[in-house]
Amino acid sequence: MRPIGENMFGEILEGLRKAIELIISVDPTVVQITLRSIYISGTATLLSVLWSLPFGITIGLRRFPGKNFVKSIFNALIGVPTVALGLVVYLILSKQGLLGSLHLLYSPLAIMFGQALLITPIMVSFIASAVEAVDPQIIDLAKTLGASELEASVAVLNESKDGVLLAIISGFNRAIAELGIALMLGGSIVGWTRVLTTTIALETGRGNLTIAIALSIILLLIVSAVSTLTNLIRRRR
Amino acid sequence: MTPLLNIKNVTMQYGTTAALDHVNLKIEKGEFFTILGPNGAGKTTLLKTLACIDKPTKGELYIDDVKIVDRNRSHFRKKITMVFQRNVLFSTSVYNNIAYGLKLRKCSKKEISERIKNILRLVKLEGYEKRPASRLSGGEKQRVSLARALVLDTKLLLLDEPTANLDPENVSIIEEAVTHVNQESNTTVVMSTHNMFQAKRITGKAALLLRGKITEVGTITDIFQSPSERLAAFARLENVFSGTSEILEEGTSVVDIGNGLWVEASIMKLGKTQILVRPEDIILSRKPLSSSARNVFKGRIVGITDLGPIVKLRVDAGKEFAAQITKRSFKEMGLNVDSDVFLTFKASSVHAV
Numbered sequence: 374m375r376p377i378g379e380n381m382f383g384e385i386l387e388g389l390r391k392a393i394e395l396i397i398s399v400d401p402t403v404v405q406i407t408l409r410s411i412y413i414s415g416t417a418t419l420l421s422v423l424w425s426l427p428f429g430i431t432i433g434l435r436r437f438p439g440k441n442f443v444k445s446i447f448n449a450l451i452g453v454p455t456v457a458l459g460l461v462v463y464l465i466l467s468k469q470g471l472l473g474s475l476h477l478l479y480s481p482l483a484i485m486f487g488q489a490l491l492i493t494p495i496m497v498s499f500i501a502s503a504v505e506a507v508d509p510q511i512i513d514l515a516k517t518l519g520a521s522e523l524e525a526s527v528a529v530l531n532e533s534k535d536g537v538l539l540a541i542i543s544g545f546n547r548a549i550a551e552l553g554i555a556l557m558l559g560g561s562i563v564g565w566t567r568v569l570t571t572t573i574a575l576e577t578g579r580g581n582l583t584i585a586i587a588l589s590i591i592l593l594l595i596v597s598a599v600s601t602l603t604n605l606i607r608r609r610r
Numbered sequence: 611m612t613p614l615l616n617i618k619n620v621t622m623q624y625g626t627t628a629a630l631d632h633v634n635l636k637i638e639k640g641e642f643f644t645i646l647g648p649n650g651a652g653k654t655t656l657l658k659t660l661a662c663i664d665k666p667t668k669g670e671l672y673i674d675d676v677k678i679v680d681r682n683r684s685h686f687r688k689k690i691t692m693v694f695q696r697n698v699l700f701s702t703s704v705y706n707n708i709a710y711g712l713k714l715r716k717c718s719k720k721e722i723s724e725r726i727k728n729i730l731r732l733v734k735l736e737g738y739e740k741r742p743a744s745r746l747s748g749g750e751k752q753r754v755s756l757a758r759a760l761v762l763d764t765k766l767l768l769l770d771e772p773t774a775n776l777d778p779e780n781v782s783i784i785e786e787a788v789t790h791v792n793q794e795s796n797t798t799v800v801m802s803t804h805n806m807f808q809a810k811r812i813t814g815k816a817a818l819l820l821r822g823k824i825t826e827v828g829t830i831t832d833i834f835q836s837p838s839e840r841l842a843a844f845a846r847l848e849n850v851f852s853g854t855s856e857i858l859e860e861g862t863s864v865v866d867i868g869n870g871l872w873v874e875a876s877i878m879k880l881g882k883t884q885i886l887v888r889p890e891d892i893i894l895s896r897k898p899l900s901s902s903a904r905n906v907f908k909g910r911i912v913g914i915t916d917l918g919p920i921v922k923l924r925v926d927a928g929k930e931f932a933a934q935i936t937k938r939s940f941k942e943m944g945l946n947v948d949s950d951v952f953l954t955f956k957a958s959s960v961h962a963v
Binding site: 508510511513514515516517518519520521522524528531532 | 658663687690696711714759
């Protein structure tokens with residue numbers, strides 16, 4: 374009898390081989406799940422940008438009482454457990470909840486909404502830091518060259534665009550890699566809300582390591598490709 | 611003639627301190643106006659107020675007889691530009707830096723590229739368009755900052771110590787470019803400096819700003835011909851000596867500054883005169899130096915002030931001289947109060963004030 378460890382190792386190797394086959398052969402299920410993940414988390418990121426960008430810029434640019442307090446709250450919220458946030462949004466979207474009448478639960482929209490909330494602290498914190506890092510004299514400089522208050526703020530944003538880009542990418546990576554919200558708010562319904570992370574969890578539980586490994590590799594590839602691309606863009610400037 | 615700039619009773623209050631204290635000034639069109647003052651006198655604050663960036667706490671500012679109020683402030687901002695002491699550049703190419711103000715003024719692409727080409731020639735940075743601004747040297751950066759302001763061809767150009775901390779080559783390129791636009795385009799220039807030698811090189815009017823107050827206004831020649839105690843104090847004009855000058859055969863002068871001290875100076879002046887030697891131009895030695903320098907005096911150290919990397923010494927050589935040496939030299943020479951030293955300086959280091 375072979376020891377369990379060796380058996381397991383062989384299974385993983387076999388899984389890895391089959392996983393690569395699945396990816397190379399462009400398996401339709403794998404492609405569908407991957408595209409859905411990118412679509413849902415991408416939309417969640419754009420949604421979050423809508424409010425995180427003005428909020429982050431305001432915190433970074435303006436001086437107001439309690440600014441440090443607000444910043445530390447957002448910093449603390451970066452580490453919020455996805456299941457805790459998932460539960461809160463679940464309660465809001467469930468039948469008896471505040472937005473229960475919208476019947477959003479177990480839909481892609483619910484995941485988008487949940488993920489957008491999840492990555493808000495990371496985006497706001499990073500954007501605020503990026504704006505704060507810009508030389509404060511840029512505003513005065515823009516004004517000496519004829520800029521209005523608004524145009525001067527745009528100049529600051531323009532200077533912080535690398536940092537803002539990094540914030541958005543970090544948000545996207547966090548969204549696409551999280552499991553709690555996708556599972557609790559999406560329910561992992563086949564062909565509807567099943568995304569990379571939920572499928573990996575589900576198939577691993579079922580013992581289908583091949584597909585779990587294949588999807589994990591794809592997830593890793595997406596996350597590292599996005600990061601590499603960002604670095605390339607930043608370096609080119 | 612109405613002045614271009616009329617500053618009436620401008621006061622800028624930060625908490626309990628007044629950075630500007632009832633400043634009154636009139637600056638005519640086409641004038642080159644220098645604001646002299648030590649660090650912290652309020653020069654930057656005054657220029658930022660003139661640039662319509664900061665609003666004065668009290669007082670009024672008129673440009674072409676129009677009072678600046680909130681409503682027209684951004685309109686006037688487009689007619690004025692300012693170059694800061696510390697160069698601030700957008701993190702993009704030289705071209706985009708200079709194009710910024712032109713784009714705000716809705717100039718056409720063709721016009722922008724033509725004007726940038728011309729202005730880069732003026733600041734001697736031809737062909738620098740595509741370079742990232744962040745990779746330039748300090749002097750080049752400041753020249754880009756200047757070009758970015760000059761390209762706008764505004765009525766009024768404000769320069770806040772534009773050449774502080776730059777090497778002589780960059781200083782002369784910047785001074786030439788600024789003088790050029792002042793003379794050719796009749797741009798009114800207001801420049802602040804704490805360097806009185808720079809002010810002397812530039813002709814025009816000047817005001818002395820001390821602790822937020824204007825204490826003197828006049829032509830630069832007038833101000834320097836009879837430097838008041840205040841001016842001498844501001845510029846920390848050390849080594850200023852009064853004496854009687856005689857012209858020597860070679861065309862230089864020798865000035866009797868009293869107590870048996872005769873100073874040779876490469877100036878031509880007869881009669882009562884005032885001379886100045888910069889502390890950094892004096893060489894200090896333990897033994898008399900045999901060199902081409904015309905002035906050598908023996909003295910005794912009476913005071914030592916540590917200024918970080920530099921040490922300032924007061925030396926009694928019949929008259930008290932201030933000399934400045936590096937801390938390293940100070941240590942190596944083993945100097946102390948009461949040490950005997952020789953002071954050496956060239957005739958060309960003696961300036962008439």
